Amino acid sequence: MTKTDSPTSSAKAELARLVAPVAGRLRLAGLLAAVSELLWAAQAALVALAVGGLLEAPVLLPIWEASAGFLALMALRTGLDAAAQGLASRAATRLVATERQALLRAAARLDARASGLTPAELAALAGEKLALLGPFAARYSPAMMRSRIVPLALIAITLPFSWIAVLIFLIALPLIPIFMALIGIAAQEASERQMVQIGSLNGALVDRIAAVTDLRLIGAETRAGAELANVFERLRARTMKVLAVAFLSSTVLELFSALGVALVAIYVGFNLLGEIPWGSWGGPLSPEAGIFLLMIAPTVFQPMRDLSAAWHDRASALAVATELSAAKETLAREGTLLGYGTPATPPAPAVLSWQGLSLRPAPSAAAIRFAEGQIAPGEAVALSGPSGAGKTTLLAALAGLIRPDAGVIRWGETALDDESADALRAAMGWLPQAPQFIAAPLAEAITLGRDGDLAAALKAAQAEDVIAALPEGLATPLGDIGGGVSGGEARRLMLARAHHARASLILADEPTADLDAETAQAVIAGLMALRAKGAALLIASHDPTVIAACDRVITLEPGGHP
Structure with a gap:
């Protein structure tokens, strides 16, 4: 040297x-x-x-x-x-x-x-x-x-x-x-x-x-x-x-x-x-x-x-x-997600489709190839398959959080790329398996500074009792992982955030995982309430109850092929 x-x-x-x-x-x-x-x-x-x-x-x-x-x-x-x-x-x-x-x-x-x-x-x-x-x-x-x-x-x-x-x-x-x-x-x-x-x-x-x-x-x-x-x-x-x-x-x-x-x-x-x-x-x-x-x-x-x-x-x-x-x-x-992180106006509801996708679950992992698929406005689709089939990876790619190795994702006629990602993501609601919030009072963590009917959103997500049980109500700071509430309560609060945002498409990853039957049913009801408002649902899940509530199922096999 x-x-x-x-x-x-x-x-x-x-x-x-x-x-x-x-x-x-x-x-x-x-x-x-x-x-x-x-x-x-x-x-x-x-x-x-x-x-x-x-x-x-x-x-x-x-x-x-x-x-x-x-x-x-x-x-x-x-x-x-x-x-x-x-x-x-x-x-x-x-x-x-x-x-x-x-x-x-x-x-x-x-x-x-x-x-x-x-x-x-x-x-x-x-x-x-x-x-x-x-x-x-x-x-x-x-x-x-x-x-x-x-x-x-x-x-x-x-x-x-x-x-x-x-x-x-x-x-x-x-x-x-x-x-x-x-x-x-x-x-x-x-x-x-x-x-x-x-x-x-x-x-x-x-x-x-x-x-x-x-x-x-x-x-x-x-x-x-x-x-x-x-x-x-x-x-x-x-x-x-x-x-x-x-x-x-x-x-x-x-x-x-x-x-x-x-x-x-x-x-x-x-x-x-x-x-x-x-x-x-x-x-x-x-x-x-x-x-x-x-x-x-x-x-x-x-x-x-x-x-x-x-x-x-x-x-x-x-x-x-x-x-x-x-x-x-x-x-x-490590690479970056799609878009520039700037505020953007969401587009009108449209069909979300993907063709020829090839994705890696991890930088050093083998690529998973996915067959063509789509979801229409107001449709509820379950994404099913064994662990490792690529359900979470596919959801992240559809949200622009992963850059595909190959293939294209479209919102109507608009391809998902750096130029369109911020606007397309503004039309989506993201419910990860591990709840995520911003470190702020709960009201701000749900509304994210946007105008809307917060009370109606809490009611639609069956989260009113969660707020009532908190020591400071909507002024309670939960932290970024929802400290102070259970997993089911945190998921209902994320559903309230999706209701308040009036998202056109909801991407949910195992929304009922590790929940008791009663709490899981409340989460499913909150998701279906979003669908009733016209939102499309794409839900990755092993839960038979969730799958039965959807219009159809996309089943992934190991390697990603349906």
Whole structure:
């Protein structure tokens, strides 16, 4: 592997690409901060002239004039610092928000078969991991700009006073980035291990929460808690390793900067005492020159000190950039569903038909070929067949959630493709086997912000008693999987959503699975009420009662052929 192909080089390139949209603002923030820091040289000159005049005649600058100038420069520096910090902070916020939005948008548009990035991994990456790009942009980038400008500018200002002070700076300063680079390798490795552990913790936590009922039933809460505690402990150890490396980098920089400042102070002191008469131009240093050098010496190293303090932010950002790049590659491989996700007006009811469909239930699975089929407006059709025959896959393809390998799906004369998918989906109601809602009050989760008769929709779906039993009624937030209601109640609420949307076609996947006879009958009645309003029903089911309630049956055999 060449240097340009190394993981570190790839991470740097990806991080540079991420920062590119806000790079101009960050450069301006760094430039403003550098100008503010360079103004300290003017303040130091005022102090040196005023104090030097007290030590020996003549007085070069009265105290009150020096004080007024010092305060004016202080006010200017305060304004520049505030502007720089504001620019950097806004740029960092925009960077994180833009990447988070892009990642979530890509995840939301994933093909229904996607499995490469789990919800826990996506949540960890979009949440706490992407947030680590903020400190990098807000602190490290401006500090890097200052470290490139301020030390060289102050060295140039120092040169007319003392060549030996310049020599001290030139010897001490280069040692800092050398050691920072060496420490940076360990910092990035530690940060990458921490990122992996954060993802593992999120995955383990989601798994335990999802299985909490089963864990209680089998009495495994203690063991599950112990396993989760071990994951927490590994994350704590990784985090402490990152902090240890960060403190190490700061310690190294503080050591060299302190030595550099101390050497300048020793030289200035002995030069003013006459013990070291050389090192300056044309004779010993004046008191004013000595005071000036002592005051600006710490500022020569300050940008590098700030850069070191933010060095672990860079390591964390590189680790995030590496993981984000891998996640984007995974999402790109998974493919996207049809359409663009934009609001669209549903078309008039029409026959839904499909010809020559070839679909893969999973990216690596063999393709299933389906014979021609269709469903007319107001018709109820059962989709039957053994598990693995492709019922769920076919429903997802008809909704545009899977891109067919071959074949065509039509709504009347309109082919289902990227251009038409959003409008055609607006005419469909989707009832997956696992209930899905939006994380909002129940009224909003059912209406999705659309106008309509909510009370009538609840009545048609026989869901009025479900609302009455909830502590806050329609204001109750259920979460995205319908927490707080049973499976049958959640399905009736999804039916109410379909009634409210006045969908022309309902695609239902095992709507009565795992329900008792009474609840199943209520769900079937809700579906038939949709049909009575003119909606077409295509229901994938093993339930003989559901199949008997339909007008006809499309039976799929293994491989998808009827």
